[in-house]
Amino acid sequence: MKTLPIEELRELLxxxxxxxxxxxxxxxxxxxxxxxxxDEAIEKLSGSFMTVYAQxxxxxxxxxxxxxxxxLQPEEMQQLQVYQDNIGQExxxxxxxxxxxxxxxxxxxxxxxxVNGLKELLHELSSHQFPMAAEDxxxxxxxxxxxxxxxxxxxxxxxxxxxxxSVNQQDLATGDIDLF
Numbered sequence: 799m800k801t802l803p804i805e806e807l808r809e810l811l812x813x814x815x816x817x818x819x820x821x822x823x824x825x826x827x828x829x830x831x832x833x834x835x836x837d838e839a840i841e842k843l844s845g846s847f848m849t850v851y852a853q854x855x856x857x858x859x860x861x862x863x864x865x866x867x868x869x870l871q872p873e874e875m876q877q878l879q880v881y882q883d884n885i886g887q888e889x890x891x892x893x894x895x896x897x898x899x900x901x902x903x904x905x906x907x908x909x910x911x912x913v914n915g916l917k918e919l920l921h922e923l924s925s926h927q928f929p930m931a932a933e934d935x936x937x938x939x940x941x942x943x944x945x946x947x948x949x950x951x952x953x954x955x956x957x958x959x960x961x962x963x964s965v966n967q968q969d970l971a972t973g974d975i976d977l978f
Contacts, residue, residue, distance in 0.1 A: 807939065815923040822920070826913045833906045840899040847892055854885060919953045922946060 861878055864870050870878070923946065 811923040815920045818920040818923075819917050822913045822917045826910055829906050829910050829913070833903055836899060836902060836906075840896060844896065847896075851889065858882065915953065915956075919950055922949045922953070 861870075865875055
């Protein structure tokens with residue numbers, strides 16, 4: 799009966815764990831940078847939006863003074879009301895659009911959590927270092943692989959069970975949004 803290369807199997811599993819961990823670390827870094835860039839972009843967009851909104855409020859106050867002074871014709875006042883209504887609708891669209899930043903962050907955080915869970919599962923590949931006797935190595939390797947499979951299954955179920963399938967937004971005044 800031929801003996802199995804136990805040490806080579808352990809080295810292979812450890813190498814898979816190391817390489818997987820390195821790639822997952824890179825993925826996690828990219829996801830965190832993406833979240834940072836998204837936050838920065840939304841912060842700038844929000845600041846610009848608030849400036850535009852303040853300017854529109856000032857413009858509306860000036861128009862109101864013209865209306866009160868009787869310097870606008872009824873047709874002009876009606877057209878200005880149409881503009882004001884259109885601007886109000888666009889403002890609501892912008893606010894709703896900015897809600898998706900929060901939901902995107904939830905997705906990024908969930909993905910980072912999955913990456914960390916997968917890193918823990920890969921750690922299992924290199925953490926089993928118990929000795930095996932040459933005459934029992936077939937049975938020991940079988941038990942070793944079964945144990946790894948059980949650990950992977952349990953870890954995967956635990957990870958999947960604790961992650962929501964949907965993201966939601968409840969912070970902005972335009973209402974709740976549930977996605978996925």
